[in-house]
Amino acid sequence: MIIAAIIVLALIVYLLTGGADFGGGIWYLFATGERKEAQRRALTQAIAPIWEANHVWLILVIVLLFVCFPSVFAAMMTALHIPLVIMLVGIVLRGSAFAFQSYSAGAQGLERSSARVFAIASVSSPLLLGVCVGAIATGEIRVLENGVVDTNFVSEWLSPFPFAIGALTLVLCAFLAAVYMTVEAPGEALKEDFRRRALWSALATGVCAFVAGLLAIRDAPLIWEGLTGAGWSLLFQLITGLAALLAIGALWTRRYRLARVAAGAQVALIMMGWALAQFPYLIYPDFRILESAAEPAVLRPVLIALAAGSVLLVPSFLYLYAIFKPREAPELAGDEERVNEP
Template sequence: MSPEDLAAGAMLLALVAYAVLAGADFGGGVWDIAARGARRDAQRRAVARALGPVWEANHVWLIFAVVLLFGCFPRAFAALSIALFAPLHLALVGITLRGVAFVFRAYGPQEARALRVYGAVFGGASVVTPVLLGQCLGAVAGGRLRLAGLTVPEGSRGAWLAPFSWLVGAFALASCAYLAAVYLTLETTGPLREDFRRRALASGTVLVALSVVAPWLTRREAPLLGHALLSPRSLPVLCLGGAVALLSGLGLWRRWYRLARASSIAWVALLLAGLGLAMYPSLIVPDLDLHDAAAPAVTLRGVLWTIPPGLALLLPSLGFLFKVFKSNLEVIHEGSNGHL
């Protein structure tokens, strides 16, 4: 394995971590704005309590992935910054509004109007942002974002609006909603847990529907990628992903929630890994190869050598964070709040 392969692998792992952790935080926002029925407020409290202590740490995976991208593949970062100028700016607005609205709602004036406004901004941004980030991923993988040497032709700047990009955007949103609902079944009890189980089944159904359209749409709109996804390198991973996705559905159906959570995490990881393997060795399909975009070896080695000591600090800290806040949760009572 060359250092640039390892760096690309590290970037993929950071994106997987971002997807399964921060993705669920976006999904939490979706279920906040979609809170319905008699237990509407309790649903929102459950979401707020689940996100509160961890969303900022989860969010850092994105920054980490970006740092890996610009440090290890500076040319790719420059090209994507030009080609995805509009959707990335919009996603940044979404990320900003989502984060501050969540915190401002908790700490700001507790008047009905302010709570409604911050709730709407939090939920709305949680819906829009994953779609935009998914569209960016779709543009990178879909083959419509062409490069001419170091420049990005005008025609490539709409790649994020291509049908395949919308498909990935929809997938991203539905996956976030699914992950959040599945996780929340383990952070609630009683009727509230049933609420989130139903929401998980509903968003899971949407995912199944999208998975049915996906092969047809991919072959038509992103033929290069479609072909690569069927390669012996990628297909087994995707099939395994499909199997664990069904397992996660079964877990939900039979109320084996721990199984549902573990297999939904595995599903997202396998899906992204399958996509990454299909794209390899392209960073931007089809014109930018990761070996051509890579920084000099001295940089790659420098970045890679930070990872073992970095993780030696991070993983125990993250483990502590999740152990404190995600194990032995008591039932949410009326009046308990998710913050200080």
């Protein structure tokens, strides 16, 4: 049970960090206006120092599933291998393209093609991650009595609800990135650009969540019942809604640091609500947490390794962010005056 909670926590941290990096790629693709190139430079400068380190959390999730819940890992990788492989290839191509773009040494053709691959992979990877998360809650991934996964490799994920969760994941990443950039972008004009994007993506988040909720009634009844009928659900949804309203209000009044905290809390609460609604299943309905876990002889050393590793990992990440994420973004020469319209 503890390791399952750590997996959820690692996914939350990955969405708050690596997800925001994906969102930066999304806004790189959709950069517009007279400050288009300045927006892209600001996004590149924000992502560059930390994007590789943020994938540690996804690696942790994969390793913990493989070691501690091997039957779940096998079923997931079998039934969802198409979207998972495309997602992982996208992550690799995204990182490679970002490196080629950064060190193109004036080769404009290479820089343009690398930027295109980086942007497209930044959209496809979080979309497919959300598709996989949605698929495990639909009840379509089943195991036969002999332990073989009953799958045609497509129908488990190629349906409206998983793609609704994929769209929700995509807009959450875009929302986080835009909110973070209101703090990190150099100059008030660029901050204003990202502020408007954050407000629009907050609206898109609400729309996607509403659509996903409607589809869950039919396609993911476990999630629907957990989010609407459990004793904790009403209070939890109220707190999540308050975090969302606080983020929007802080953006509207240009209190960007408060908006960043509220947006992070909102996304973390959404992930926690999903995990609570799916409890006690890792994959509904055949894989409960306790029945799917490895033997105690495996789990105990993993917990010891996690405790020891966190002593090094957590301070290292805090130090990394302290160095490369200063409290005040540097001003760019010639930056435009602050725009005060909502």
